Amino acid sequence: MTIKDTPEEWEVRATATPFVGNKTSVRTDDVVMPDGSVARRDYQVHPGSVAVLALDEHDRAVVLRQYRHPVRHKLWEIPAGLLDVPGENPLHAAQRELYEEAHVKAEDWRVLTDVYTTPGGCSEAVRIFLARDLSEAEGERFEVEDEEADMELARVPVGDLVRGVLAGELHNNCLVVGVLSLVAARGGDGLDALRPAEAPWPARPFES
DSSP: OOOOOOOOOEEEEEEEEEEESSEEEEEEEEOOTTTTTTEEEEEEEEEEEEEEBBTTTTSEEEEEEEEGGGGTTTEEOEEEEOOOTTTHHHHHHHHHHHHHHEEEEEEEEEEEEESSSOOBBBBOOOEEEEEEEEEEOOOOOOOOOOGGGGGGEEEHHHHHHHHHHTOOOOOOOOHHHHHHHHHHHHHHHHHGEEEEOOOOOOEEEEOO
């Protein structure tokens, strides 16, 4: 048996969008189950996101500490952001987020992993990139607002992040998945065997 996720779409008898927000919405679908019954499913419709695990020459990751109101926590995270434009190239979006949030640029980009963050209740798909060969970006820093105005920036050794994840001290989805994927890649075929930065992404198709 091949262990691989496969696309599939069950029949939807009726659909409604009871809430539309600034970036996301909530959809209600009446879905036909395998036995012919119909079940109602509510979920958040999300445009998708990108995240960047940026490593410097000392094997430290660029991380940010930001308040997240839904969970009432300040979380350490890796730079990330929404795919605001339909069909937007995720690499370009990731480069933008790294510049805006950390004022850093990178010369070497790879796809680290692709995930659905909460597939039981949200359509969000995230592509997590690995960025290396870092340098300070030129030009003025991006002007931040709201929660980002209180954001802290640090560079933390990868080993410290791994320990924090396994100790239950770090909880951000992209940080956890990104750091553990990095360790797995190093223990496998190596970082140079990772997919190229513009590898196809069926969850969020884009043009190069």
